[in-house]
Amino acid sequence: xxxxxxxxxxxxxxxxxxxxxxxxxxxxxxxxxxxxxxxxxxxxxxxxxxxxxxxxxxxxxxxxxxxxxxxxxxxxxxxxxxxxxxxxxxxxxxxxxxxxxxxxxxxxxxxxxxxxxxxxxxxxxxxxxxxxxxxxxxxxxxxxxxxxxxxxxxxxxxxxxxxxxxxxxxxxxxxxxxxxxxxxxxxxxxxxxxxxxxxxxxxxxxxxxxxxxxxxxxxxxxxxxxxxxxxxxxxxxxxxxxxxxxxxxxxxxxxxxxxxxxxxxxxx
Amino acid sequence: xxxxxxxxxxxxxxxxxxxxxxxxxxxxxxxxxxxxxxxxxxxxxxxxxxxxxxxxxxxxxxxxxxxxxxxxxxxxxxxxxxxxxxxxxxxxxxxxxxxxxxxxxxxxxxxxxxxxxxxxxxxxxxxxxxxxxxxxxxxxxxxxxxxxxxxxxxxxxxxxxxxxxxxxxxxxxxxxxxxxxxxxxxxxxxxxxxxxxxxxxxxxxxxxxxxxxxxxxxxxxxxxxxxxxxxxxxxxxxxxxxxxxxxxxxxxxxxxxxxxxxxxxxxxxxxxxxxxxxxxxxxxxxxxxxxxxxxxxxxxxxxxxxxxxxxxxxxxxxxxxxxxxxxxxxxxxxxxxxxxxxxxxxxxxxxxxxxxxxxxxxxxxxxxxxxxxxxxxxxxxxxxxxxxxxxxxxxxxxxxxxxxxxxxxxxxxxxxxxxxxxxxxxxxxxxxxxxxxxxxxxxxxxxxxxxxxxxxxxxxxxxxxxxxxxxxxxxxxxxxxxxxxxxxxxxxxxxxxxxxxxxxxxxxxxxxxxxxxxxxxxxxxxxxxxxxxxxxxxxxxxx
Numbered sequence: 001x002x003x004x005x006x007x008x009x010x011x012x013x014x015x016x017x018x019x020x021x022x023x024x025x026x027x028x029x030x031x032x033x034x035x036x037x038x039x040x041x042x043x044x045x046x047x048x049x050x051x052x053x054x055x056x057x058x059x060x061x062x063x064x065x066x067x068x069x070x071x072x073x074x075x076x077x078x079x080x081x082x083x084x085x086x087x088x089x090x091x092x093x094x095x096x097x098x099x100x101x102x103x104x105x106x107x108x109x110x111x112x113x114x115x116x117x118x119x120x121x122x123x124x125x126x127x128x129x130x131x132x133x134x135x136x137x138x139x140x141x142x143x144x145x146x147x148x149x150x151x152x153x154x155x156x157x158x159x160x161x162x163x164x165x166x167x168x169x170x171x172x173x174x175x176x177x178x179x180x181x182x183x184x185x186x187x188x189x190x191x192x193x194x195x196x197x198x199x200x201x202x203x204x205x206x207x208x209x210x211x212x213x214x215x216x217x218x219x220x221x222x223x224x225x226x227x228x229x230x231x232x233x234x235x236x237x238x239x240x241x242x243x244x245x246x247x248x249x250x251x252x253x254x255x256x257x258x259x260x261x262x263x264x265x266x267x268x
Numbered sequence: 269x270x271x272x273x274x275x276x277x278x279x280x281x282x283x284x285x286x287x288x289x290x291x292x293x294x295x296x297x298x299x300x301x302x303x304x305x306x307x308x309x310x311x312x313x314x315x316x317x318x319x320x321x322x323x324x325x326x327x328x329x330x331x332x333x334x335x336x337x338x339x340x341x342x343x344x345x346x347x348x349x350x351x352x353x354x355x356x357x358x359x360x361x362x363x364x365x366x367x368x369x370x371x372x373x374x375x376x377x378x379x380x381x382x383x384x385x386x387x388x389x390x391x392x393x394x395x396x397x398x399x400x401x402x403x404x405x406x407x408x409x410x411x412x413x414x415x416x417x418x419x420x421x422x423x424x425x426x427x428x429x430x431x432x433x434x435x436x437x438x439x440x441x442x443x444x445x446x447x448x449x450x451x452x453x454x455x456x457x458x459x460x461x462x463x464x465x466x467x468x469x470x471x472x473x474x475x476x477x478x479x480x481x482x483x484x485x486x487x488x489x490x491x492x493x494x495x496x497x498x499x500x501x502x503x504x505x506x507x508x509x510x511x512x513x514x515x516x517x518x519x520x521x522x523x524x525x526x527x528x529x530x531x532x533x534x535x536x537x538x539x540x541x542x543x544x545x546x547x548x549x550x551x552x553x554x555x556x557x558x559x560x561x562x563x564x565x566x567x568x569x570x571x572x573x574x575x576x577x578x579x580x581x582x583x584x585x586x587x588x589x590x591x592x593x594x595x596x597x598x599x600x601x602x603x604x605x606x607x608x609x610x611x612x613x614x615x616x617x618x619x620x621x622x623x624x625x626x627x628x629x630x631x632x633x634x635x636x637x638x639x640x641x642x643x644x645x646x647x648x649x650x651x652x653x654x655x656x657x658x659x660x661x662x663x664x665x666x667x668x669x670x671x672x673x674x675x676x677x678x679x680x681x682x683x684x685x686x687x688x689x690x691x692x693x694x695x696x697x698x699x700x701x702x703x704x705x706x707x708x709x710x711x712x713x714x715x716x717x718x719x720x721x722x723x724x725x726x727x728x729x730x731x732x733x734x735x736x737x738x739x740x741x742x743x744x745x746x747x748x749x750x751x752x753x754x755x756x757x758x759x760x761x762x763x764x765x766x767x768x769x770x771x772x773x774x775x776x777x778x779x780x781x782x783x784x785x786x787x788x789x790x791x792x793x794x795x796x797x798x799x800x801x802x803x804x805x806x807x808x809x810x811x
Contacts, residue, residue: 033659038578126640127669219655219670
């Protein structure tokens with residue numbers, strides 16, 4: 001394991017540990033409103049200041065990190081596994097299966113998901129707990145996000161299926177399932193890892209936008225997506241640069257995932 | 269003789285110089301519309317952008333002075349309501365011309381009313397004149413006199429003509445021929461509208477100069493509010509008609525001379541509970557929401573002062589009634605904002621059998637008190653109000669779940685499926701006369717949001733409101749009307765079918781380049797005196 005990879009993994013673990021222990025920094029609740037000091041600058045009491053409603057930004061960032069760091073990679077993992085299985089199998093199984101699966105993927109990509117999500121919101125009860133809403137959101141994102149990745153995987157899988165080592169394995173009498181699991185999937189791993197890393201920030205931002213449909217992480221529970229919505233207002237940020245901290249943390253965490261995975265790829 | 273000739277020449281030179289300066293000044297007023305006007309036909313106006321164009325171009329028989337809140341004569345020199353409120357007669361100004369040179373006469377008023385009331389036109393403005401079954405009749409008494417008779421009396425009939433832009437019966441330009449201060453000169457869809465002065469506009473200032481002072485108006489279509497503010501600061505536009513508190517504060521920090529707080533507006537933020545008997549809510553929740561003690565307890569537990577101070581940064585006042593204090597005549601001054609008193613709230617809840625256990629409120633049947641509040645997504649201030657209410661109610665053991673929905677889904681729930689528990693929305697009000705809110709207060713009305721379309725009033729107090737609103741709508745005696753409307757406000761304050769939260773201030777901003785600006789609380793706040801506005805160096809001449 002290279003040093004850069006070690007640093008990246010250590011950083012992710014550190015952020016995860018901090019998000020699990022917010023009480024080390026503060027005993028405040030993420031929902032507690034200090035209404036006398038809304039939108040306050042950083043101070044001893046509130047290290048990252050307060051938001052528009054007087055809630056401690058640091059505490060909200062830590063709890064938001066917990067939610068997003070747990071759920072966004074989980075959704076990305078779900079999506080990547082689905083894409084790996086579907087796309088990988090389509091590329092490997094032959095022309096007809098590939099055509100059928102890609103047609104389904106195209107259908108998935110072209111469907112108006114906005115309307116489906118509105119229907120999902122209509123089916124959900126209004127009195128849903130914030131954490132349940134967050135879980136439903138990320139399961140939906142994970143379940144719907146496989147199609148584009150599957151197309152990429154399919155191309156690579158098809159190329160692998162025609163490679164010399166697969167021909168050799170076939171000639172040696174290795175059966176299809178064993179060939180797919182033992183030879184194709186391991187070779188798709190770098191691509192799958194790259195797709196996994198790409199999907200994490202995509203899902204974090206998608207969660208923020210789903211708030212418009214009454215899905216996503218609902219108030220008062222914070223999430224990175226919700227916190228990032230604050231930086232839509234760029235002019236005000238020049239006066240309050242500490243509001244960039246959630247964005248900086250997101251960039252740092254996603255970069256760390258990328259570095260960790262990249263280094264792992266190079267070792268494969 | 270020589271002196272006289274010199275004086276005459278001097279006067280002529282002044283007049284010529286003045287007219288040349290005006291003709292060549294090319295003065296331009298610039299501001300942003302937040303969406304594209306859906307129509308340029310004044311009869312079909314239903315959105316803010318189209319309303320703005322109508323205000324600049326439309327000539328009306330009378331205009332509500334947004335500052336004094338009184339009607340003033342425009343194309344009509346006088347008017348008289350008779351026949352118990354069914355008939356209105358106008359005396360019109362003579363020798364006036366549309367922007368294309370067509371004569372203005374009573375025939376144009378008759379034509380406009382015919383088009384306005386034509387069912388196939390579907391005019392939203394015309395809907396306000398539909399008082400009963402039957403057709404309206406117009407009687408042209410002369411070129412400058414006309415009487416219009418409606419099938420049934422209309423309360424506040426004269427004020428409705430503030431929105432009726434008179435159209436030419438003869439001009440081939442149809443609705444593009446106007447009597448207002450400006451006419452539409454150019455439209456670039458998605459980009460801008462250019463209005464130029466109507467050279468036939470009839471108004472003149474005290475010095476005899478023709479109005480408006482500004483030659484043309486450019487309305488840029490700009491949805492991005494940050495960009496709008498940037499353009500104001502950099503002198504690319506002259507004003508922003510309506511600002512949010514956050515933008516107002518930001519602008520005030522950068523350019524304090526540009527901002528204006530015209531005081532409390534007619535707009536209110538309000539919350540209500542679903543009291544529809546056929547809604548899919550469980551019976552115990554219906555019982556909560558139909559209990560006046562429950563509603564009042566929720567109202568007492570909301571800290572309106574905090575909402576005004578934190579969310580609206582002090583540019584809002586705790587709301588009292590469905591009529592804003594900005595509506596000077598109709599507001600019931602005996603009413604006071606509901607105090608923030610959570611102990612009193614708990615006492616009221618105890619009367620209904622609610623009790624606190626480990627910080628959670630339970631009803632008689634041991635159901636924990638938990639409900640959701642719907643609000644529209646994308647409105648940051650409203651979402652923040654909901655979150656503040658969430659914390660306030662948690663102090664009395666109620667768990668409130670905030671649900672933000674896209675507007676169509678929200679409307680579907682509150683008007684069709686009734687699958688919601690409570691709702692938080694804002695009321696935008698343009699009319700001063702409470703009669704325009706009949707569609708809210710009658711129990712049979714569609715917009716009676718907490719329990720619409722009732723066949724018979726569900727409660728005694730709703731029956732009383734029905735009677736009072738019908739009584740005020742059937743008399744022209746302003747004192748009786750005021751008494752009835754005051755009583756309705758009192759009943760609503762007592763029963764709280766709507767929990768009024770805050771009345772926002774009318775915030776606006778304008779550049780130092782714009783003069784004769786007197787922002788008011790009523791729409792359109794900044795440009796209500798559009799024909800009096802001047803820009804840049806025109807200041808000295810217009811005074």
